[in-house]
Ligand code: NAD
């Protein structure tokens with residue numbers, strides 16, 4: 418592969434993916450198309466701004482002329498679609514932008530890629546499309562789709578469009594579905610960076626409901642290596658699950674974070690639950706292991722400690738974000754909860 422277009426490359430996972438790809442493939446060039454929403458931050462790739470192999474276009478994946486223009490002027494071998502509204506709580510406040518970017522944006526990208534005969538398309542999806550598990554079992558690629566939040570309903574709709582394009586047009590797409598990511602550059606509305614930042618400032622940690630909900634945590638670098646493997650070795654039309662083998666209850670994770678940060682449990686504040694809160698996610702990633710030769714490399718504790726260290730030594734990054742639009746969101750979100 419000589420050139421790929423990455424959408425949403427200024428967000429958390431997209432920026433980590435671009436960094437990994439530039440480091441792994443010296444001959445590769447990358448076009449990063451990002452709308453720079455509240456979650457998109459050029460600073461996430463500041464260390465790569467002088468790399469001639471990386472170019473940036475500010476724009477919306479819903480704009481067909483823009484995508485056509487990029488694909489006509491570059492010899493793109495593959496498109497990797499990270500661009501999305503990604504936060505479940507925001508989708509509960511207003512699902513409009515989620516329908517627009519996650520569904521309409523995907524449809525526009527698929528049509529543009531089809532017209533330009535792009536040989537490979539990878540849709541970055543989520544385990545939330547499978548809904549919620551009870552105490553037992555794991556999501557496999559064959560688990561029926563049963564999304565519960567406006568966010569996951571929109572991601573599922575996009576996955577179904579991808580599936581339909583494969584089936585109807587023989588479109589060369591692959592879909593990946595991953596569990597909860599953690600690591601550097603995650604927007605501090607998500608549990609881990611939010612709680613690290615709050616605890617550091619001796620502010621309370623808002624745990625939703627009883628805190629017994631379970632998430633399976635994967636280091637973002639392991640997820641990005643999985644996407645790379647799927648892009649190179651995945652079979653057209655196939656779906657690959659990625660997970661970190663690290664199930665934790667939210668309250669267990671919160672107490673672990675406080676322990677690692679040397680802060681007291683008295684910072685924990687139980688708040689009103691997220692409406693429709695999914696109970697448990699857990700991934701069976703054996704297909705990715707068998708077919709792609711992928712396996713997660715981080716142990717959760719090691720990855721979490723490294724992540725904490727990153728946030729502590731990049732506190733200005735978070736503080737700059739927190740001084741922007743974030744504040745009004747935080748007040749809307751927690752004003753009624755705390
Ligand atoms: P993020 O919110 O950090 O980043 C999203 C990026 O997309 C931002 O840079 C934003 O500016 C850009 N974007 C949004 N709308 C756009 C549009 N219309 N056109 C162009 N760019 C646009 O999200 P993330 O956590 O990095 O997630 C990336 C992808 O991975 C998403 O598709 C998400 O559903 C999926 N995913 C995330 C996780 C996770 O734990 N974070 C897990 C599984 C799957």
Ligand code: DAU
Pocket residue numbers: 503504505506542543544545595596597598606607608609611623624625630631632667691698
């Ligand atoms: O599973 C993959 C998904 O993981 C991705 O598709 C999403 O894009 C990503 O945002 C993430 O979704 P979650 O809703 O699981 O992540 P979040 O960090 O928002 O919440 C993690 C858990 O912690 C969830 O059970 C809700 C809870 N929570 C979250 C926040 C922000 C709290 O208890 N308090 C909080 O303040």
